[in-house]
Structure formats: structure tokens, C-alpha cells
Amino acid sequence: MSENARRTFMKTGAALASALALPSCARENSQETAAAPAGKPQTLAAVAAIVLPAASLGEDGVRRVVEGFRKWLDELEPVAELDHAYIFTDEILYGPPDPEPLWRAQLEALELEAEKRHDASFDAIPREEQEALLRRQLPSNPGTGLPDPARAPHVALGLLAYFYQTGEANDLCYERAIERTTCRGVESGASEPPARRS
């Protein structure tokens, strides 16, 4: 990601994180000041509310995931040297190119279609219409499993893949505080994990 693009996404992300906390009338006003190239900040927020388990995460939880996703994308190094196996390493593998330009265009496409179909911004149309529009724009056969987040063919799948690789998602599934990959004590883990902290 170029420095300019990175900064733009950062700015947009910060704005959308704030926007999520605002009532709808305030969000409408905030559209006027949104950073242009990455689309309106509310677009990703609206996508997140559709694809993430919002009922389980709650509004704050969804916002936190979006903030984490933004930070993750901002710090992604395109074509980074990837981890390789202990023994079987035929070749050194490198990661994908920066997904941000494609994902930005996809957010803009959601806005464009919303404008053309509903004469309204994506976040302003009804929830059911948002989901229907998003489903139309997602790849027709995205596969069963979640992709490597950085290789996701759509920003919505990137956000999903990012979230579902976190320990928070694992804890939500099992409803226990497993806290995967959290460093702790050598004696820990001998008992059944306690209930998840909400």
C-alpha cells in the first residue's frame, strides 16, 4: 500500500469508527466530510454490521473489530516473506499484493449501486436492501471456508476472515475464555476454560 493510500484508509477507518457510534442523523451529516478516495467511512461500518455476528458482538464489539481490521490492513506489508515449514520447504513463499485498492473500489461500488438503485447512500438504505446489494456484489462462489484475509476477493470476506482468525471469535464459538495464542503461565490450561468474559 502506498503511503498516501495507507493514510487515506487510516483516515477513513478512524472516521468510520466514530461514525458507528453516531445516531443515523449524525451519520448523514458526517458523510459530507468523509475522505473521498476510500468512499464514505460508513460503508465499511454498514458492511461490518451485516457480515459480522453483530448480535453476539454488540455494537461496540463490531466497532472494535472494524478498528482492528483497519489497523491490520494499515500494517500489512505487501508481498511479505511468509513463514515456511520446519523441514519441507520447496520454495520461499511471499504474500499477496496490497488488497486495499481493490477493497476500496468494492466499497465505492456498494455506494454507486445504492445511489443508482435507491438514490441513497449504502448506509442509508434499509438493512435488508444493504444485505441484498452486498450479496449481489460478493463473488458468486466464494468457497466454503474463509480465505487468507489478505487474499480475500472482497472486502467483506477480508473482514470476515480477519475476524474469524482471532481468539475472540474462537471464544465466541465455544463461549469460553480459551484465549488462543495468549501468553500466560506454564501451569495454565489444565482446567476447563472458564466462561467467556462478555
Added chain:
Amino acid sequence: MARTIEADVVILGAGISAAMLAEKLSEAGSEKILVVEAGNKIFNLDERTARRERFLAYGENPWPDDHIRGQTAKGITSRTMAVGGLALHWGGTTPRYTPEDFRVHSLYGVGYDWPFSYDDLEPFYFEAEERLGVAGTPGPPELDPRSKPYPLPGFPLTYNLTELKKWAEKSEIPFWPNPVAKNTIPYRGRNVCMRCDTCNICPTGAKYTPEFTFQKLLEEKKVDLVDRMLVRKLVLAEGSDRIDHAVALDRDKPDEPVEIRGKTFVLASGYCWSSHLLLLSANDRFPDGLANRSGLVGKYVTGHRPVHAFLEAPLRLYPGMFAGDSLLSKHFQRAKAGHQGRYVRHDLRIWESSFGRDPRIQDDQGALLLGDAILDDWRKRSKTGVARMRAYYDVIPARESAITLDPERKNPWGDPLPRIDFVDSDWSKELREHTESEIRSVYERIAAAGHGKILSLEVDDKTYDHPGGGCRMGADPATSVVDPLGRAHDHENLWVVGAPTIVSSGCNNGTLTFAALTLRTASAMGAS
């Protein structure tokens, strides 16, 4: 004129065998020891927390530039070439071979006996466990013989493994915690494990990696270490079979030739590159490569073949509780013979797993799931547990299983690269179907006893795990490359240590055995 570096003992390679050797030889204190590594020196404990975070977030290599561009083998090997070697990435698993591994021909009429017994190696197993810092809980003595307790107390079993142990033992196959080179108490200046579950990049340094040994030896000025120095050839003394010097290439000054002179040379470059260097060092007197009057340099390379399975268990498990921890059984390694009296030996390991329970975005009907529907679907599919299981069975080495110089590939400096072609021996070819059938029946037995089922079973055709050989040891110079202590039959001042010297690969992870063999060689070198 070549730049010259001199030492008494020149160790080529800086992996785990080199670390064991350098440390032990340095304790005598009388000789100048030089360690030469082609790859980079990566001493990064203070960076590991950040490296770990990026590994978790992006899958990045936590040991960047741990390889040399263009220095690759064709076949099964690691690209890692750095101070620390493959053990930078290892999981720290350190089981011993069993006594039977050293006598398979005498006991079962297949394969090859080693030139010494388990009892001969046992003190060096313990020494290796002490130097690496192995934490373990002994298995039943008849299955897991050892003369002394593990140096470090074992890890407590996780909840998941406790449940899986009870479940799997309904089959009357005993399991116990897999021993690991990770600190359960502060040990040798390294921290206690915090169970971060990213053992390929241990942020605390609780897992043993060889660069800790080298850092300490360098701080104490007990060894010298040069990295980024690729040794290209060993050269004999005029009119003698002794190694006189090594021709090397300083990767930072490739146009400046380097000669490394020593009284004693030790190949500690792993199973691929040790044989490769001997083959590269051919000369008029040794036209097939140094140490190769037998014609066996690079031959009899071997490993064990994994049979993977995932078993559903009617247990409530919580994947994510230290997925690297595992259970081990040697029940089928000590058997006198398998079903129908035919030779079958294999280990068994069990891990927690989320196989088939990962979140998904399409349901069984192909409908796209979004929002809470993904989580609901995931929860429904995660009500029962899964055991990941794996059996390693030994592939009996064949002479034709070989490392050779690839006529079609050269490195950036013009040297032929290695080519590795694994071949099963006739024994293994004949036994293969029977062996894999027996392992399948073991999985079926465990599943049936625990009211579970096999979800997946796969023989990994392409894998010879923990590979070794190529400079196999033996008493007879006609059938081996090095003697039972690791000295080349053909060159009195050339030794080979670790993985290249093994006669067979057993049924367990090999690193502890490679380290024990190296320490045995170090004792012999000291005595000589």
C-alpha cells in the same frame, strides 16, 4: 591471494548438532574452535514478540532471511540455512528412539542394525536432554526406558489432552505427554514457557534454539563464529588423505577467496549439505567425492512416513488451548511383531484439533452465510471434539535413496546443487501395504473403543520426515562412510555429526537422537 582463517577445530554448519558439539568441545578449553555458517546470524530474542505478532497477523516468516537465495536442494529438505539451522523453526519435540531401532535386523530380519546399542547411546541421550533442557513425564518404563528422570519436570496436561488421553486409552493403548525442549522452570539462563502456542517463534526463549548456545559461547569467547561464509570444497593436504583446508566464499566479499585451515574438520551441515559438500570436494584421488571410497556418500537417505488421521471424539473440547502440546505412545514400537507376525513398528501422537470445525461461509446446501448465521453454524458443528493423530513408521533405507549432484542446477556461484531422491527399500515396498493397514486398524480400534469415528485418514506419500543418512555410520568401511563414532573412514581428521550419520530413522522425531549422536562423537573427539 586467499584470506586465511585458522582454527584447531573447524565446525561446518551452525545448527543444533554444531551447537552441541561446539559447547561440549569448548568445555575442554584447550582448542581454538571455529564455527562456519553459510547463512545469516539471527540473534533476535528482543524482536521476537513483534515477530510473533506479525506471524500471527500475517503469516510472515518470523525468521526473515533464514535462507540463501539460489542455494536450494531439489527434494525433501529445509530451506533454512542460518545460525540455529532448522531448529529455529522446530517445535522442540524430543522423544528418544527405542532400543529396537538399533537392532531391527537382529530382532526382525529387516533393515540394518546400528553399530552400537541403545544402551551405548543412553548416556548421551540424557546429556542431550540436559543441554537442550528437555521437560518430560516418563512413560511406562517398559515402553519408555531411561536411566534417569527428565532434567525438567513435564508440562501439566491441558484440559483437552487430559480428556483425549482418557478417551484414547479406552483402547488400552497407553499415552503420555510428549517430551519437549521447553523450560518448565528457569533453566540455563532461559525463561519459563508462557504457553504462547507459537513455538515456531518462541517470544520468551523458553524453547531451546541453538543460537542461545552460540550467543553464550561467543560472549564467553569460547568459540569463534563466522556467518555468511559458504564452504564450497574441502581440500586434502599434499600427498595425504588429511583435510588441509576448506575453500569458502564470503557472501559479502564474493570476489575475495577464503581458505579456512584447521587440524580437525567436522561436518555439521545436516543430512543434505554434509553429503553435498563431500561430493563437491571430489579430486584426483577421490574422484567420487571425499570420504567416498565406499561409494556410499549421499546414499541410504531415509526418514519416516506419516499416516495422518482425524478422529471425532464424543467429548466437549476447546481447541486453542496450546495446540502444539501432544501425547505420545511407543506401544507399537516395542512390539515383538505386528499382526500376522510381520514387521510393523510405528509411534502414535495425539493433538487437539479443530479439523472440520472451522468457521465457514457456505452451508451444506451451498447457501452463503453472513452475520450471526456463521457463528451459529460454527457452534453447531463444534459440539464434539476432534483428535488429530499421526503415526510415523520407519522406511527402511535403500542404497538407491540418494543425494547426488544435480547436473541441471547450479547455485549463483557455479556449484552444482544437490538433488535428493528418496526410494523405499525392497523391505519397505513389500511391507508398506501391510504396515498402513495395521495403522488404519489402530485408528479404528481407538475410534471404536471411544465411540468415535474416523473423519479422515491420509498417508503422506511424499514425505520422509526427519530425514537423515547420506554419511551413514558403521564398523565396515565398505558399507559405511563414517565409523561408529563419526570419524570418516577415509580421512582421519574429518568427522561427521548428527542426522547424516544415522543408519535408520526410527519411528520418532529425530532431533534428540541427532544431538545424542553428536555428543557421543564429541566425546570420541575429545578422547582422541
